[in-house]
Structure formats: C-alpha cells, structure tokens
Amino acid sequence: MPLxxxxxxxxxxxxxxxxxxxxxxxxxxxxxxxxxxxxxxxxMYPKRAAEIVGExxxxxxxxxxxxxxxxxxxxxxxxxxxxxxxxxxxxDPELVRTEPRAxxxxxxxxxxxxxxxxxxxxxxxxxxxxxxxMRRALAELALI
Numbered sequence: 677m678p679l680x681x682x683x684x685x686x687x688x689x690x691x692x693x694x695x696x697x698x699x700x701x702x703x704x705x706x707x708x709x710x711x712x713x714x715x716x717x718x719x720m721y722p723k724r725a726a727e728i729v730g731e732x733x734x735x736x737x738x739x740x741x742x743x744x745x746x747x748x749x750x751x752x753x754x755x756x757x758x759x760x761x762x763x764x765x766x767x768d769p770e771l772v773r774t775e776p777r778a779x780x781x782x783x784x785x786x787x788x789x790x791x792x793x794x795x796x797x798x799x800x801x802x803x804x805x806x807x808x809x810m811r812r813a814l815a816e817l818a819l820i
Contacts, residue, residue, distance in 0.1 A: 677789075677790040677791075678727065678728065678730075678731035678732045678733075678790050679724055679727040679728050679732050679787055679788070679789065679790065680728065680732045680733050680734070680735055680745075680748075680787070680788040680789070680790065680793055681722065681728065681732065681733075681734045681735070681748065681765070681785050681786070681787060681788060682734075682735040682737065682742065682779070682785065682786050682787075682788040683716075683718075683734060683735070683736060683737065683784075683785040683786075684736075684737045684781060684782065685736040685737060685738045688736075688738050688739075689738075689739065690738065690739075690808055691738065691743050691744045691771060691773060691808065692808070694736065694738065694744065694771065695771050698714055698769050698771070699769075701714065702714060702769060713749075713766055714746075714766070714767045714768075714769045715754075715764040715765065715766050715767070716734065716764070716765045716767060717754060717756075717762050717763065717764050717765075718762065718763050718765060718784070718785060719760075719762055719763070719784070720763060720784060720785070721751070721753060721761075721763040722751060722763070722785075722787070724787065725751040728748050728751060729748055729749070729750055729751055730748075730749070732747075732748045733745040733746060733747050733748060733772075733793075734746050734748055734765060734767060734785075735774065735788055735793060735794070737779045737781075739812075740778060740779065740780075740781070741776045741777065741778055741779065741812060742774055742776065742777040742778075742779050742794050743773065743774060743776055743812075744771045744772065744773050744774060745771075745772050745774055745793075745796075746767040746768055746769070746770065746771060746772070747767065747768040747770070747772075748765060748766070748767060748768075749766045749767060749768055750764075750765075750766035751763060751764070751765055751766070752764050752766065772796055772797075773796065773797035774793070774794040774795065774796055774797055775794040775795050775796075775797055776794070776811055776812055776814075777794040797811075
C-alpha cells in the first residue's frame with residue numbers, strides 16, 4: 677500500500693488558484709532555461725520516502741478542506757541559498773480533485789495512510805462539473 681503526505685496549501689484560495697500558480701511557475705522555469713518540474717520545498721525529509729515515491733500523492737488542504745492531490749514523482753535532498761538542508765518533493769503537475777474533506781490546520785506535513793485518503797472526485801458522478809463553492813458547501817453538509 678502506498679503512503680501519502682498531507683499538507684496545507686498556504687496562499688491558495690482554490691484549486692484553480694493552485695493550478696494557475698503551478699502553470700506560471702513551470703513557464704517561468706522553462707523561460708529561464710531550467711527543467712520545468714514542479715517541486716515543493718519543505719524543511720523535513722520524510723524518513724519513509726521509499727514508501728511514498730512513485731505511488732504516493734501529496735494531498736493539499738485548501739481553505740480547511742482536502743480538495744486535490746498530486747502524484748509524488750521523487751523526494752530528494754535540497755540545499756537552500758542560505759545553506760540550510762531541505763527537501764524537494766517533486767510533483768506531477770496534474771491536479772486530481774478529491775472528494776472534499778474538512779481538515780483542521782496543522783504545521784508542516786503529515787503522513788497519510790492509503791486507507792485514510794479521500795477518493796478521487798471523478799468517482800462521484802457529476803461532482804467534477806459542479807461549481808467549487810457548491811462542492812464545498814455540499815461537502816460541509818456531508819452530502820457528497
């Protein structure tokens with residue numbers, strides 16, 4: 677069973693906002709002649725990285741709700757411009773919407789067992805076509 681990571685998506689107002697940020701970042705990297713890959717840098721390196729890479733996903737909590745995931749392609753050490761060791765989580769840029777699930781705030785990232793992940797939204801008939809605010813409201817009422 678794959679292991680996943682869950683993390684707050686600080687600064688994003690919606691899945692669309694996150695998607696736009698990813699697309700702009702990839703364009704900026706390509707324009708600078710760099711490899712256009714999406715990475716998320718974090719301070720702590722997961723000790724269980726081997727269980728995550730390739731099959732695990734990063735589940736993003738946006739505005740208090742798990743709404744989307746991205747497949748984790750790689751996890752590698754990185755050093756910041758300040759010389760401090762960090763960790764780059766390399767992500768597939770494709771966003772996969774999930775069934776909305778409320779989640780309390782926390783710091784950093786947490787492991788998320790496969791049995792605890794919300795299902796992909798495409799499994800809920802018609803939900804992928806709903807307006808994001810309607811999906812969120814219905815999720816808060818536990819109707820989807």
